[in-house]
Amino acid sequence: MSKKTRHEPHEEHADESWLLPYSDLLTLLLALFIVMYAMSATDNKKFEEMSKAFNTALSTGTGVLNFSSALPSDKNLDKGKKDSQASAVSTEDGKRRKAQLAKQEQEDMEKLKKQLDQYIKNNGLTNLLNTKLNQSELTITISDNALFASGSAAVKPESRQLALAISNMLQQFPSYNVIVSGHTDNMPISNSEYASNWDLSSDRALHFMKILLNNPKLNPAMFTSKAFGEYHPIASNDTAAGRAMNRRVEVSIIRKYTDQSQQMQVPNP
Incomplete structure (x- = not known):
C-alpha cells in the first residue's frame, strides 16, 4: 500500500478585493474636495479648466465634475449687478x-394754519377756536360754546358761517382724510334727548361734519366722524374752566407724509 501523502495546512489569506473600489472612492473624494476648494478660490474660467483636467484624469465619457453649467456666467453676473444698481437708484x-x-405738505399745512389763525383773530374767536400742527395732523379745535347750546347737538344758525369758512379752507386738501371728532366733559348728561355723553359727542361731530359737507367741492368719502365722549380730556375736569375746554369738536386733517426723524410742531401764536 502506498503511503498517503501528508500535507501541511495552508494559511488562508483574507479577501482584499475591496481595496480597489475603496481606493477609487478615496481618490474621487479627494478630487471632489479639491474642486470644491477651487470653486471658492478661483473664477469660472479657471474652474472650467480644472474641471476638464480632473474629468480627463479620473473618468471617461461624460465627466462627473462638469458643473460649469450651474455656475453663473459673466453675462448673468453683469445683469444682476445692473439690476441691483437700478433698484438702488429707484x-x-x-x-x-x-x-x-x-x-x-408741510408748507401747505403751515399756510392753511396761518389762514385759520388769521380768520380766528379777525373774527374775535381767539377764546373759542385754536389750531395745532404736529407730525401727524393739523387740528382745528372748536369750543362747544361756539357751535351748540348746552346739552344740544344742533349747530347754532350763527355758527354755520364758521363751518362754511372752515369747509372753504379744507378745499386746499381734497385728497386728504379729515376726521371730525366730538368730545364732552365728565358731567353726566341729564335730558330726554341723550342718554350719555357718548351719544351727545357722536351727534355733535356728525352734525358739524354734515354742515362742512354742504360744500360740494369736498369729497364725503374722505370724511369720518368719531365720538370720544368724556374719555379724551385736554384739561382737568375738576374745574369749570377745564370742563369748558374739554367740551369741543375737533377737525383734523391727517398727514400723508411724515418724517419720524423730525418731530414737526408749529406753536400756536
Whole structure:
C-alpha cells in the first residue's frame, strides 16, 4: 500500500478585493474636495479648466465634475449687478420724491394754519377756536360754546358761517382724510334727548361734519366722524374752566407724509 501523502495546512489569506473600489472612492473624494476648494478660490474660467483636467484624469465619457453649467456666467453676473444698481437708484429716487412731497405738505399745512389763525383773530374767536400742527395732523379745535347750546347737538344758525369758512379752507386738501371728532366733559348728561355723553359727542361731530359737507367741492368719502365722549380730556375736569375746554369738536386733517426723524410742531401764536 502506498503511503498517503501528508500535507501541511495552508494559511488562508483574507479577501482584499475591496481595496480597489475603496481606493477609487478615496481618490474621487479627494478630487471632489479639491474642486470644491477651487470653486471658492478661483473664477469660472479657471474652474472650467480644472474641471476638464480632473474629468480627463479620473473618468471617461461624460465627466462627473462638469458643473460649469450651474455656475453663473459673466453675462448673468453683469445683469444682476445692473439690476441691483437700478433698484438702488429707484429706491433713492423714491426717498427723494417722498421727502419733496413731505416738504410741500408741510408748507401747505403751515399756510392753511396761518389762514385759520388769521380768520380766528379777525373774527374775535381767539377764546373759542385754536389750531395745532404736529407730525401727524393739523387740528382745528372748536369750543362747544361756539357751535351748540348746552346739552344740544344742533349747530347754532350763527355758527354755520364758521363751518362754511372752515369747509372753504379744507378745499386746499381734497385728497386728504379729515376726521371730525366730538368730545364732552365728565358731567353726566341729564335730558330726554341723550342718554350719555357718548351719544351727545357722536351727534355733535356728525352734525358739524354734515354742515362742512354742504360744500360740494369736498369729497364725503374722505370724511369720518368719531365720538370720544368724556374719555379724551385736554384739561382737568375738576374745574369749570377745564370742563369748558374739554367740551369741543375737533377737525383734523391727517398727514400723508411724515418724517419720524423730525418731530414737526408749529406753536400756536
